Amino acid sequence: MREDTTLSDQKHHQPSEFELIATYFKDLTGQAGVALGIGDDGAVINSSQNHQLIVATDTLVEGVHFPVSASAGQIATRALCVNLSDMAAMGAQPRWFTLALTLPEEKANSTWMADFSAGLADIANRYNIALVGGDTTSGPLTVSITLLGEAPPEQSLKRSGATVADSIFVTGYLADGAAGLKSASIKNNIYSNSDRLLQRFYKPQPQIETGLKLRGLATACIDISDGLVADLGHICKSSSVTATIYTAQLPIAADVRQLAPEDCIDWALFGGDEYQLCFTVGADKLAIIEQWISSGELFASKIGTIGAARDSDSLVTILDPDNNPLSANKKGYDHFG
Amino acid sequence: MREDTTLSDQKHHQPSEFELIATYFKDLTGQAGVALGIGDDGAVINSSQNHQLIVATDTLVEGVHFPVSASAGQIATRALCVNLSDMAAMGAQPRWFTLALTLPEEKANSTWMADFSAGLADIANRYNIALVGGDTTSGPLTVSITLLGEAPPEQSLKRSGATVADSIFVTGYLADGAAGLKSASIKNNIYSNSDRLLQRFYKPQPQIETGLKLRGLATACIDISDGLVADLGHICKSSSVTATIYTAQLPIAADVRQLAPEDCIDWALFGGDEYQLCFTVGADKLAIIEQWISSGELFASKIGTIGAARDSDSLVTILDPDNNPLSANKKGYDHFG
Numbered sequence: 001m002r003e004d005t006t007l008s009d010q011k012h013h014q015p016s017e018f019e020l021i022a023t024y025f026k027d028l029t030g031q032a033g034v035a036l037g038i039g040d041d042g043a044v045i046n047s048s049q050n051h052q053l054i055v056a057t058d059t060l061v062e063g064v065h066f067p068v069s070a071s072a073g074q075i076a077t078r079a080l081c082v083n084l085s086d087m088a089a090m091g092a093q094p095r096w097f098t099l100a101l102t103l104p105e106e107k108a109n110s111t112w113m114a115d116f117s118a119g120l121a122d123i124a125n126r127y128n129i130a131l132v133g134g135d136t137t138s139g140p141l142t143v144s145i146t147l148l149g150e151a152p153p154e155q156s157l158k159r160s161g162a163t164v165a166d167s168i169f170v171t172g173y174l175a176d177g178a179a180g181l182k183s184a185s186i187k188n189n190i191y192s193n194s195d196r197l198l199q200r201f202y203k204p205q206p207q208i209e210t211g212l213k214l215r216g217l218a219t220a221c222i223d224i225s226d227g228l229v230a231d232l233g234h235i236c237k238s239s240s241v242t243a244t245i246y247t248a249q250l251p252i253a254a255d256v257r258q259l260a261p262e263d264c265i266d267w268a269l270f271g272g273d274e275y276q277l278c279f280t281v282g283a284d285k286l287a288i289i290e291q292w293i294s295s296g297e298l299f300a301s302k303i304g305t306i307g308a309a310r311d312s313d314s315l316v317t318i319l320d321p322d323n324n325p326l327s328a329n330k331k332g333y334d335h336f337g
Numbered sequence: 338m339r340e341d342t343t344l345s346d347q348k349h350h351q352p353s354e355f356e357l358i359a360t361y362f363k364d365l366t367g368q369a370g371v372a373l374g375i376g377d378d379g380a381v382i383n384s385s386q387n388h389q390l391i392v393a394t395d396t397l398v399e400g401v402h403f404p405v406s407a408s409a410g411q412i413a414t415r416a417l418c419v420n421l422s423d424m425a426a427m428g429a430q431p432r433w434f435t436l437a438l439t440l441p442e443e444k445a446n447s448t449w450m451a452d453f454s455a456g457l458a459d460i461a462n463r464y465n466i467a468l469v470g471g472d473t474t475s476g477p478l479t480v481s482i483t484l485l486g487e488a489p490p491e492q493s494l495k496r497s498g499a500t501v502a503d504s505i506f507v508t509g510y511l512a513d514g515a516a517g518l519k520s521a522s523i524k525n526n527i528y529s530n531s532d533r534l535l536q537r538f539y540k541p542q543p544q545i546e547t548g549l550k551l552r553g554l555a556t557a558c559i560d561i562s563d564g565l566v567a568d569l570g571h572i573c574k575s576s577s578v579t580a581t582i583y584t585a586q587l588p589i590a591a592d593v594r595q596l597a598p599e600d601c602i603d604w605a606l607f608g609g610d611e612y613q614l615c616f617t618v619g620a621d622k623l624a625i626i627e628q629w630i631s632s633g634e635l636f637a638s639k640i641g642t643i644g645a646a647r648d649s650d651s652l653v654t655i656l657d658p659d660n661n662p663l664s665a666n667k668k669g670y671d672h673f674g
Contacts, residue, residue, distance in 0.1 A: 035389060039575070040496050041426035041560055042393035042486070047384055052372060055469050056379035057435040057483065061476035089378035098394040100437065100481035132392050133483070139398035142476060144437035146394065146483035149379070159377050223378055238376070 023110075024117040025099070028124050028131035033095060043132035045096055047150065054149040054156055056086035062141035067185050072112045074202040076119030079143040082225070084127055084206035085275040089223035091157035091215045092149030094208060097124075098133035100144040107141065127208060157214060157221035157279070162239035166219050166280040166306040169289065171207050172299055173253040174228060175264045176200045178271030190259055197255075204275035210298065211277065217285045224274035229316050232278055236306075236315035239280075244317040245304030247326065269318060269326075280306055360447075361454040362436070365461050365468035370432060380469035382433055384487060391486040391493055393423035399478035404522050409449045411539040413456030416480040419562070421464055421543035422612040426560035428494035428552045429486030431545065434461075435470035437481040444478065464545060494551060494558035494616070499576035503556050503617040503643040506626065508544050509636055510590040511565060512601045513537040515608030527596055534592075541612035547635065548614065554622045561611035566653050569615055573643075573652035576617075581654040582641030584663070606655060606663075617643055 025038060036044035047053060060079045062068055070078075080097070087094040099120070103112075124131060129147070180200035183191040191197055207223070214221060220239055222231045228250075232243050250268040257264055277300075281289050292298035307317075318326040362375060373381035384390060397416045399405055407415075417434070424431040436457070440449075461468060466484070517537035520528040528534055544560070551558060557576055559568045565587075569580050587605040594601055618626050629635035644654075655663040 036493070036495065041423040041558075042391045042429065042484075042493075044427075044488075044493050045390040045392060046490075047390050049386065053382040053384050053390070053485075054379045055382060055433065055435060055485070057437050057470040057472050059437040059439060059472045059474045059481070061439055061474050064475055086378040090381075092379065096392065098392060098483050100394050100396040100483075102396060102398055102479055102481075133394040135394050135396045135481070137396045137398050137479075138401055139479060140477040142439055142474075142479050142481075144396070144439075144472070144479075144481040146435050146437075146470070147379075148390075148392070148485075151381075153383075156373070156379075156381050158373065221378075 024113045025120070025131055025134050028117070028121055032130075034130050034132055037130070037132060038134060043096075045132060045148075050153065051150040052153055052156065054087060054090045054092035054151055055146065056083065056090070057144065057146040058083045058086065059142060059144040069187075070184070070202070072107070072115035073119035075143060076116045077123050077203045078201065079145055080120060080123040081204045081206050082275065083145040083147045084123070084208060085204065085223040085225065087147055087149040088207040088211035089157065089221050089277055090149065090151065091155060091211045091218075091221065092151045093212065094127055094129045094147055094149040096130050096132045096148045098146045099131060100135045100137070102137045102139040102142040104141055105138060108138070123203075127206070151215065155215045157211065157218055159220050159222050159235050159238035162220035162235050162241050162280040162306050163282065164241060164306055164308050166282050167286055167302050168232065168243055168245060168278065168280055168304040168306060169300045169302050170224070170228065170251065170276055170278050171210055172205075172276040173251050173256070174224075174268035174274060174276065175252045175256045175260075175271060177204075177224070177273035177275070178263075178267035179256045179260060180204075181273060194255060201273070204273070206275060207277045210300070213292075213298065214277075214279055217281060217288060218279040219282050221277055221279040224276050224278055225272055227270045227272045228274070228278060229269050229318065233315045235278065235280065240309050242307045242310060242312070242315050242317065243304055244307055244319060246319050248321045249301060249303045251301040361450045362457070362468055362471050365454070365458055369467075371467050371469055374467070374469060375471060380433075382469060382485075387490065388487040389490055389493065391424060391427045391429035391488055392483065393420065393427070394481065394483040395420045395423065396479060396481040406524075407521070407539070409444070409452035410456035412480060413453045414460050414540045415538065416482055417457060417460040418541045418543050419612065420482040420484045421460070421545060422541065422560040422562065424484055424486040425544040425548035426494065426558050426614055427486065427488065428492060428548045428555075428558065429488045430549065431464055431466045431484055431486040433467050433469045433485045435483045436468060437472045437474070439474045439476040439479040441478055442475060445475070460540075464543070488552070492552045494548065494555050496557050496559050496572050496575035499557040499572050499578050499617040499643050500619065501578060501643055501645050503619050504623055504639050505569065505580055505582060505615065505617055505641040505643060506637045506639050507561070507565065507588065507613055507615050508547055509542075509613040510588050510593070511561075511605035511611060511613065512589045512593045512597075512608060514541075514561070514610035514612070515600075515604035516593045516597060517541075518610060531592060538610070541610070543612060544614045547637070550629075550635065551614075551616055554618060554625060555616040556619050558614055558616040561613050561615055562609055564607045564609045565611070565615060566606050566655065570652045572615065572617065577646050579644045579647060579649075579652050579654065580641055581644055581656060583656050585658045586638060586640045588638040
């Protein structure tokens with residue numbers, strides 16, 4: 001009988017989904033292309049003619065992907081930014097998203113919901129994307145977002161196009177992800193005093209503009225959520241190539257070098273949650289990328305070169321400043337999520 | 338420190354998302370329109386020219402939407418069927434879906450995953466839909482699905498088009514949802530011996546074909562997940578009308594009438610999880626619907642009539658066999674999910 005009670009009683013004594021969605025998320029649906037927004041069984045969307053649709057989904061679980069101390073607004077911004085990063089990696093223009101929010105009863109109140117929806121609106125407005133569907137359920141705190149984006153046919157960036165002798169680049173700074181995680185996880189330590197690092201965790205900056213610029217230029221692209229070596233390994237596996245990268249060329253911010261002089265190279269190689277792009281470029285397009293970098297139009301660093309496939313366990317060779325190989329056996333943030 | 342440990346350790350010691358998705362869900366991605374399936378940062382889809390995209394999302398949480406005793410396959414079929422029902426209510430042709438699966442460690446094994454993916458494949462193949470994105474995370478068992486469907490412009494069914502004097506219909510049998518819940522929740526009772534009722538819970542039959550047939554005919558449509566009175570109330574609210582329904586006309590299966598003679602009317606009115614369609618039809622199209630019903634082409638019953646808006650709390654008037662009004666104050670399965 002207990003299961004029956006649990007099943008039906010929880011359904012009866014909750015605020016209605018319709019009310020929650022209508023109250024807190026209604027004004028996130030007004031953007032272009034939405035023929036019918038929230039409030040029906042589904043949304044109706046006018047997608048662009050002659051475009052392909054790009055779809056990606058990502059879930060954040062309390063205690064796994066963000067600490068229990070995170071505020072509702074922080075959870076919302078992080079969830080949407082992490083998902084937008086997948087659109088950046090595909091070279092897609094993000095357009096619409098759905099939200100599946102599972103919430104424990106103690107958080108299903110107007111204070112929490114208002115903070116959450118403000119965080120969502122902050123990022124949605126910044127990237128001009130519309131919330132087109134939502135489901136709010138009772139249970140352990142979990143945020144699952146599905147993003148829809150668009151790209152002209154055959155223009156999206158994939159993991160599978162890298163070829164021998166391509167140059168390997170990363171955007172922004174590496175090791176910010178791991179340092180940001182420390183900043184978000186441990187109170188009153190040397191990391192938590194850095195607003196920049198806390199923002200890196202809760203508002204990583206999805207490289208949408210860069211992804212769009214790289215259409216037709218990058219041969220392969222991925223966002224660094226599992227760690228540079230693991231994600232570059234995904235490019236190598238999908239492209240049937242190998243990679244060599246140089247620790248001396250890894251871009252690490254001055255504050256992180258100072259805070260973690262011993263760990264920062266390790267974090268840059270194996271730390272996850274970077275949400276920067278790793279991409280490869282052939283010799284024919286290299287001059288364009290290098291010109292953008294030198295003019296400040298693109299913040300990216302060349303970190304290595306693609307090589308031929310070979311019989312070896314390791315797809316990615318890491319060379320230290322003396323050109324000695326480091327072990328790439330650490331599997332990075334090869335996380336279940 | 339504990340939070341930090343929880344956050345990063347859980348990431349390190351799980352099987353990789355890529356492996357799980359690749360192993361168990363890869364063959365669910367081969368259907369039409371998928372230019373690039375699972376294994377990249379996003380999927381690439383060729384949507385049909387001159388169609389609108391329909392998007393809906395729904396989450397099922399263990400202990401709330403299915404009992405802890407449910408098998409992996411049962412959870413998968415229910416999750417996908419419940420989501421497909423939203424497509425039916427929109428008159429959409431379902432095409433693609435993403436899956437966000439949050440799984441406790443004890444279930445992240447090949448037995449559970451194989452059973453889950455077989456259940457998913459069963460329904461995906463039956464309705465010819467392709468899995469185009471997945472995210473597997475560690476945490477309390479939660480299944481969130483986002484479905485994408487298509488419909489020609491202005492052809493999708495909404496909640497908002499009902500007008501005065503329209504006839505109100507429901508498909509299939511009512512009260513199956515509540516009886517099915519009892520069948521799934523309580524072992525060794527009079528309900529659990531019914532395969533039909535157990536199937537109603539774990540494999541409700543999304544009325545996709547009916548939704549497609551109703552394009553251009555129904556003035557409004559909704560799927561009955563919150564209970565007939567609550568969902569018909571949604572149509573009334575969206576359409577600015579009221580409704581009158583007759584308990585004598587509610588379609589209830591013979592086995593449910595026999596098992597629950599005292600409860601079945603209540604269940605038909607207020608029980609959720611029916612996944613049948615409630616729709617309204619104007620006088621000009623009524624003959625088509627009635628002809629389909631009498632020829633057996635459509636299994637539906639006329640249960641009432643739409644009336645004008647009025648100043649009253651209750652949007653839906655319920656009349657018993659003697660035409661006396663019943664209280665519609667029960668709010669049905671107005672569940673937080």
